[in-house]
Amino acid sequence: MAYWLIKSEPDTWSWDQHVKKGADSWTGVRNHQAKVHLQTMKKGDKAFFYHSNEGKEIVGVSEVTKEAYIDPTDKTNAFYAVDFKAVEPLKTPVKLAALKADKNFADMVLVKNSRLSVQPVTADEWKAIRKLGGLK
DNA sequence: GCCAACGTTGGC
DNA sequence: GCCAACGTTGGC
Numbered sequence A: 001m002a003y004w005l006i007k008s009e010p011d012t013w014s015w016d017q018h019v020k021k022g023a024d025s026w027t028g029v030r031n032h033q034a035k036v037h038l039q040t041m042k043k044g045d046k047a048f049f050y051h052s053n054e055g056k057e058i059v060g061v062s063e064v065t066k067e068a069y070i071d072p073t074d075k076t077n078a079f080y081a082v083d084f085k086a087v088e089p090l091k092t093p094v095k096l097a098a099l100k101a102d103k104n105f106a107d108m109v110l111v112k113n114s115r116l117s118v119q120p121v122t123a124d125e126w127k128a129i130r131k132l133g134g135l136k
Numbered sequence B, C: 001g002c003c004a005a006c007g008t009t010g011g012c
Helices: A015-021 A032-040 A096-101 A123-132
Strands: A003-008 A023-026 A046-051 A057-070 A080-095 A118-121
Touching: A003 A123, A015 A023, A015 A046, A015 A057, A015 A080, A032 A080, A032 A118, A046 A080, A046 A123, A080 A096, A080 A123, A118 A123
Parallel strands: A003 A046
Antiparallel strands: A003 A118, A023 A080, A046 A057, A057 A080
16 A cells, blocks of 8 residues: 655645545646656555645545546646545644654655655655544 | 746757 | 756745
8 A cells, every 4th residue: 555645726626625526536637757656556545635835734635546547638648647535634734834844754755845746655654644633 | 926946848 | 968948836
C-alpha cells in the first residue's frame, strides 16, 4: 500500500464537494511528474486531500477506486486520470505552516516542492500527519 | 496582488 | 541541444 497527496484549489474542487460526490475522477493533471505518480497508484492506495491557496491544509483522506486511465479531458491522450473516493475527514486540518515548522517534515515533497500537484507520501509521514489530524 | 520557482516553448 | 522568454502555480 502506497500513500499519496493530491492537491486541489477549494474554489475549483473542494473536500466538501469530494465528500458529496462520493467517488470522482481526478482529471486535469498536466504535469509529467504528477502523471508518473498517478500511473503508479494502485486500487486501495490512500491519499491526503490538500487544499491549496485557500486554507493550505490537509483536510481529508481519500482512497484510489480506479487505477490510471487516459484522461478524458486531455485531447492529446498524453495524460492520465485516477478515481478517488472520500474516506474520512481529518478531525483537525493539518496546516502547511505546521508541517514547515516541524523538522520531521523538512524533507516532505509538499514542503520542498510545493508546486507538484500529485506527490508521494512516506509511511512515516502518513502516520505522523494522521496523528496530527486527530485520527488513529 | 506580488513574485519566486518551476515547466514548457521556440529561436538559434 | 542550449537557453532565454514566457506562462502557470501557489505561498505569502
